[in-house]
Amino acid sequence: MRLPDDLVTPCLVVDADRMAANIAAMAALATERGLALRPHAKTHKCLPIAAQQLAAGAQGLTVATVAEAEIFAAGGADDLFVAYPIWADAARGARLAALAERVALRVGVGSAEGAAALARAVPGLEVLVEIDSGHHRTGVAPADAGAVAGAAERAGLRVRGVFTFPGHSYAPGAPGAAAADEATALAAAAESLAAAGIEPAVRSGGSTPSAAHTGAGVTELRPGVYVFGDAQQLELGTIDEGGLALVAAGTVVSRAPGRVVLDAGSKVLGADRPAWTSGFGRVPGHPDARVVALSEHHATVTWPTGPPPELGEIVPVAPNHVCAAVNLAAELVVCRDGVVVDTWPVAARGANT
Amino acid sequence: MRLPDDLVTPCLVVDADRMAANIAAMAALATERGLALRPHAKTHKCLPIAAQQLAAGAQGLTVATVAEAEIFAAGGADDLFVAYPIWADAARGARLAALAERVALRVGVGSAEGAAALARAVPGLEVLVEIDSGHHRTGVAPADAGAVAGAAERAGLRVRGVFTFPGHSYAPGAPGAAAADEATALAAAAESLAAAGIEPAVRSGGSTPSAAHTGAGVTELRPGVYVFGDAQQLELGTIDEGGLALVAAGTVVSRAPGRVVLDAGSKVLGADRPAWTSGFGRVPGHPDARVVALSEHHATVTWPTGPPPELGEIVPVAPNHVCAAVNLAAELVVCRDGVVVDTWPVAARGANT
Known part of the structure; x- marks a missing residue:
């Protein structure tokens, strides 16, 4: 990347052409494999970049917080997934309810208690159950996804499937195995939902390191970093x-x-x-x-x-x-x-x- | 600290009474030892906190960047030290010149080249020579302080003394030894200035871990973190x-x-x-x-x-x-x-x- 001469340092500099190439390459990968692409906007936090991702064929955006969802909705995005086990206290619940009036909104759930709080705030909200595919951060074991999904449905939410973040892809040599773990875990979680009588239409995964290795059965990719890359x-x-x-x-x-x-x-x-x-x-x-x-x-x-x-x-x-x-x-x-x-x-x- | 009930998380919460006690305690330590206190405002970046520090007897503020100096000057601070070996390119030099018109300003220098650039931008600016007291980040060896100071004076700056950051105080058991290193290095640098015919009136040091151990010969303390504390x-x-x-x-x-x-x-x-x-x-x-x-x-x-x-x-x-x-x-x-x-x-x- 050639740096401009007149920078006021320190600052962050984006090469617009390289970024456009990265956006196009990930869009092509998703199309080639028949995956819906829902880039994680927490990486860039910028409205013009979200617009480019959507123009390149992304189905919607992923965000990490309700505040991010509010900002991208205000900027024109109309299909948002909050990939996080949101705890809907009164204030956050009211904000989610206001958002759900304006855009197609999906939220993560990771427990029956979390689902109950969400359902009180936004009855009928679409959710995905978070599962742990090996990163061991949040999310239930794949075999327990059906139980959480059942509780969410009984509380009054609409469960659309399952999601995971294969964050253990962040280590040398790990991306391929992490993608395999992701596919296995999403398949097991989908079975667990089906056994509970809930259709697992969405099986969402994806990180930038693992995206190229995405396994069979995954329906949606949520990489973020790919737009810029980093060290x-x-x-x-x-x-x-x-x-x-x-x-x-x-x-x-x-x-x-x-x-x-x-x-x-x-x-x-x-x-x-x-x-x-x-x-x-x-x-x-x-x-x-x-x-x-x-x-x-x-x-x-x-x-x-x-x-x-x-x-x-x-x-x-x-x-x-x-x-x-x-x-x-x-x-x-x-x-x-x-x-x-x-x-x-x-x-x-x-x-x- | 008792947390309020109505927080929107995540957020940062300050206990005003504890902060006031921390400000008073550091002011008392400085007074007791006859040290000028110039708290580092990069920690809090808040105008009301700077005002409390100044009201408690701080002689001025320390900042890390020209932009911080501009913001605290706009907020009413009139005595600022940029404790950093600023490289005064044309744009930054012009901003420093504008600041020097409005407030008592001092800047760090760490090389003859840096001093020359500063002198071109702000002839007559007051500077302190940065020395390395053991943290091994920036700053010249104490014995070389006189040479840099001489170059700065010849370039047209006004050298007021020397400064150091004893950052090697950040390790278990290290603060006492780091404070001793600081005192030794500042004394050696002061001698080096005196030998070059420049009066080392200011010998500025200080970090939160080492402040209580400050040795003889130091004239000014620049701790930052003490206002809040942290893990x-x-x-x-x-x-x-x-x-x-x-x-x-x-x-x-x-x-x-x-x-x-x-x-x-x-x-x-x-x-x-x-x-x-x-x-x-x-x-x-x-x-x-x-x-x-x-x-x-x-x-x-x-x-x-x-x-x-x-x-x-x-x-x-x-x-x-x-x-x-x-x-x-x-x-x-x-x-x-x-x-x-x-x-x-x-x-x-x-x-x-």
Whole structure:
């Protein structure tokens, strides 16, 4: 990615053409396999990007919170899935009820108690039962999906199927096995629903690392990160550097032999640092450079090969986890061929409630 | 801290009385030792908190970026130190020049090249030379401070002294030794300035863990985190739970034997996770609970002692690094005796440039 000359650092820069190519490639993958694509908008939080995903054939959007759903609905999206085991207290329940009046809305449920609270707030709401396919975060065992679905139906919700997040795809060599786990778990959960007399029409899964490995029986994909890529995807081998559509731009503020410090710290890149990553981000074009330390306004980068960049030079860094980085920014600087062509507000920044 | 009943989770909640006590205690420590106190406002980024610190006797504020300086200046602060080796490109230089017209401004320098760029933008600007006292991030060796100071003076800046951040205080058992390193390094740097014919009037240091151990010869303290405390300070022993003035409030959305998942994830708590910490945060009142995993909207908390909280229950979590958590929020919910009394906008949220 060629960086524009006139950046005010630190900032996040999107390559519009690379992003469009990523959107088209995932849309093609979904079409080829007969999968509905429902991209996770928590990654980008930007209305123009959601519009591009929908124009490329996405059936709707996935979001993580009611606040995100409200923002994308206000921006024109009319088919939203909140892929989260929402606890519908009075205030959140009222907001969900208002949303359900305006858009096609689906919400996740992960317990009979959660379903009862949702049903009190929004009778007749469409839901998917969350199952655990190996990530061990939230979701019930596939064999228990029918019981939760039955409770949800009896409470007055309309169960449309099951969903899972195969988050254990985030480790080297893991994506294929995680996709297989996902397919197996969704099939078992679908059987459990059928045994309870509920049709499991939707079997929704998908993460960016596992998307290309999606197994039989899955009906819907919800990848998020693919739109930009990030250092984790580079290190997992999901993308190469040509697919990286977002970087942080940082200025060299300190320089020593074999080492520079950039002004893009954890308040720009985010502090995500899984044990299997090589550092706190990657420097495109410099495979030996390592982001060895991060504080709020400093990224310390070792530079073993060739002279390190000069003081005042602007250096791109791919964040480890692009969803976290975008959520820290008020706007994204959009460029094409090294020229700034637009800025996109991060409309759903901090929309956590 | 007693949480109010009517919170919309996830959110950050400040106990106003505990915060006031923390502000008073640090002000008393500084007075007792004859140190100027210049709290780092990057922690709270809130104008009402800066006003309280100044009212309690702080001589001015420390900030990390020009954008933070602009926001606190607009909010009424008139004495600001940008404790960072700013690279003054044309745009940033112009902003600094405008600021220097309005407030008493000091900026960090860490190289002759950086000083030259600063001097071109703001001739006559007051600066402190940054030195490395053991954290090994930015800053020159103490013995080299005189050379940088001389270059800065020759370029047309006014050198007022030296500063350091003893960030290696952030490890168990380290604060005392880090404070001793700080005092030694500041003394050596002051000698280096004096030998270059420059009076080292200001010898500025300080971090929250090391503040109570500040050694002789230091003239100014710049702690930030002390205003709220956080899980790192709890685990370092800098504070006890009674000193914790900010928590994230999260709702239980998933529950299993010995384990809950809260809706306060890394987009609320931040993902900072030094190797020496016990997890991604701490649960006040439940010393055995561990925040073992964090994703964007999920905190997985193990709960070995007693029954875990119920679905829908609101649970407080101290973030590991409160500066990162505050920067993720649009506002802080302020309470007193368990009742919401105010909300404070995070005015300098994302002010990284």
